[in-house]
Amino acid sequence: MNLNAEYDIVVVGAGVAGLSAGTASARSGARTLVIDAAPEVAMKTKGEIIRSDNTIVENILEKPLPAHIINGKTKHRRIYSPSSKNHMVLESSYESLMIEYRPFLYEIARACIGAGASLALNTIAGELILNDEEEVCGLNCRSGGEHFSLHCKAVIGADGHSSRLREQASLPSPATCTAYKVVIEGGNIPDTDVLEFFLLNNPSGALWIFPKGGNCAECGITLWDQSPEAQKTNLQALWEQHRMNHPLLSERLAGASYVLTSFDKLIFGGVLEEFVRPGLVLVGDAAGQVGARGSSGILSGMNMGYTAGEFLGACTAAENAVAGKAIMERCMQVMKKTETWRSLKEEEEKARMTRHFLFEILKTNEEIDNAWDAIAEMAAKTV
Numbered sequence: 374m375n376l377n378a379e380y381d382i383v384v385v386g387a388g389v390a391g392l393s394a395g396t397a398s399a400r401s402g403a404r405t406l407v408i409d410a411a412p413e414v415a416m417k418t419k420g421e422i423i424r425s426d427n428t429i430v431e432n433i434l435e436k437p438l439p440a441h442i443i444n445g446k447t448k449h450r451r452i453y454s455p456s457s458k459n460h461m462v463l464e465s466s467y468e469s470l471m472i473e474y475r476p477f478l479y480e481i482a483r484a485c486i487g488a489g490a491s492l493a494l495n496t497i498a499g500e501l502i503l504n505d506e507e508e509v510c511g512l513n514c515r516s517g518g519e520h521f522s523l524h525c526k527a528v529i530g531a532d533g534h535s536s537r538l539r540e541q542a543s544l545p546s547p548a549t550c551t552a553y554k555v556v557i558e559g560g561n562i563p564d565t566d567v568l569e570f571f572l573l574n575n576p577s578g579a580l581w582i583f584p585k586g587g588n589c590a591e592c593g594i595t596l597w598d599q600s601p602e603a604q605k606t607n608l609q610a611l612w613e614q615h616r617m618n619h620p621l622l623s624e625r626l627a628g629a630s631y632v633l634t635s636f637d638k639l640i641f642g643g644v645l646e647e648f649v650r651p652g653l654v655l656v657g658d659a660a661g662q663v664g665a666r667g668s669s670g671i672l673s674g675m676n677m678g679y680t681a682g683e684f685l686g687a688c689t690a691a692e693n694a695v696a697g698k699a700i701m702e703r704c705m706q707v708m709k710k711t712e713t714w715r716s717l718k719e720e721e722e723k724a725r726m727t728r729h730f731l732f733e734i735l736k737t738n739e740e741i742d743n744a745w746d747a748i749a750e751m752a753a754k755t756v
């Protein structure tokens with residue numbers, strides 16, 4: 374691959390959003406380069422759950438999701454109150470797939486390269502380059518100790534939750550919370566087709582178990598509480614405390630060993646209303662495009678990335694100039710007209726109301742337990 378070649382579109386970030394954007398852009402006829410700072414596609418193993426009734430996966434892969442990527446299917450979530458005295462089982466009208474994230478990302482990377490895009494790993498995006506009209510027309514990059522500039526007609530910023538491109542474009546940051554995740558082997562998972570959530574109170578958050586089989590699961594902890602004290606919590610230590618003492622978690626994990634541990638940030642709401650600048654659009658986590666209720670960032674990132682890539686790919690393949698203000702505003706409008714945008718906004722509102730009710734109106738575990746039937750009724754309406 375030739376980094377000195379001319380590109381119409383440079384995508385920063387080879388996660389789900391960037392690879393989807395790169396696929397669509399290349400399919401629209403644009404000369405497309407996707408760069409990533411990491412030495413491997415899918416360095417981080419993140420989400421596990423996607424809805425099966427989506428169309429974007431098959432659209433990108435041009436085939437159904439390969440069976441080896443699917444660990445299981447479920448329609449059920451079991452949610453326990455913070456005291457563990459009560460629980461509810463929510464049945465959704467759609468099926469969720471429990472997937473293997475890394476091979477999933479390899480499949481999307483294959484589609485992206487197959488569409489004609491180039492992929493450059495170990496390549497770090499630095500400063501945005503602006504032309505005389507203050508439009509983004511390229512990037513300064515670093516790879517293997519060398520500094521070089523990439524010039525293009527538009528940059529798609531898919532550089533994740535801590536996006537440096539977003540910072541440079543002076544766009545606001547979405548709210549995030551940290552998650553500590555472990556993959557276990559040798560556990561006792563009673564129902565391999567049920568996702569389990571154990572709510573936490575003071576500080577508010579959740580523990581989760583997503584089965585991969587009878588003994589294997591992806592588990593973790595996250596705190597939603599945005600207070601400075603809660604944000605300083607040592608999540609790993611808190612997880613270990615719950616692992617030993619939580620009545621149900623300790624049962625499920627008795628005798629289990631970890632085969633993977635990781636810290637990462639989850640977008641916690643705050644889908645950016647404004648996510649373009651002349652020559653630049655943000656997609657995926659970089660733009661907060663993650664469902665606030667269930668961290669549905671995989672499909673929303675793919676959908677938003679694909680929509681942006683398709684639109685800008687077609688524009689830049691046809692025009693011999695940087696995608697200026699009017700084109701980028703139009704790109705944002707096209708993205709906001711999608712079903713994905715509508716559901717992102719709807720989820721944000723519902724999640725805000727549920728958390729407000731659960732943890733701000735009701736304060737103690739006892740109050741939550743006393744109101745459990747009402748909470749379950751409210752939750753059933755939002756599945």
Ligand SMILES: Cc1cc2nc3c(=O)[nH]c(=O)nc-3n(C[C@H](O)[C@H](O)[C@H](O)COP(=O)(O)OP(=O)(O)OC[C@H]3O[C@@H](n4cnc5c(N)ncnc54)[C@H](O)[C@@H]3O)c2cc1C
Nearest residue numbers: 386388389390410419420421422498533657658669670671
């Ligand atoms: C613990 C956890 C559990 C989750 N569970 C689910 C789930 O069950 N279902 C679901 O749908 N979603 C889930 N999510 C959310 C989902 O994983 C994310 O929303 C999604 O992966 C974001 O994709 P992205 O492409 O926007 O960003 P990322 O995957 O973060 O990709 C960004 C890429 O940009 C690269 N990059 C950053 N800076 C630069 C730079 N300067 N130069 C070059 N490259 C750069 C990074 O190396 C990275 O590869 C979960 C997230 C976490 C953390």
